[in-house]
Amino acid sequence: MAQAAEAKAHHAPPAMDYGEHERTYQGFIVGAKWGGIAVCAILVLMAIFLL
Structure with a gap:
């Protein structure tokens, strides 16, 4: 049981970079x-030139 908790803590994700997220x-x-x-704009131009 202790090994599982240690392994889980060992593979924790890094802290989130909120500046980069924004x-x-x-x-x-x-x-x-x-x-x-x-x-x-493309749809308007298509309506003008194709109709």
């Missing part, structure tokens, strides 16, 4: 926003 999330939000804008 930068990654902000990058995702910016990418999603501009990706959505690009898709809308």
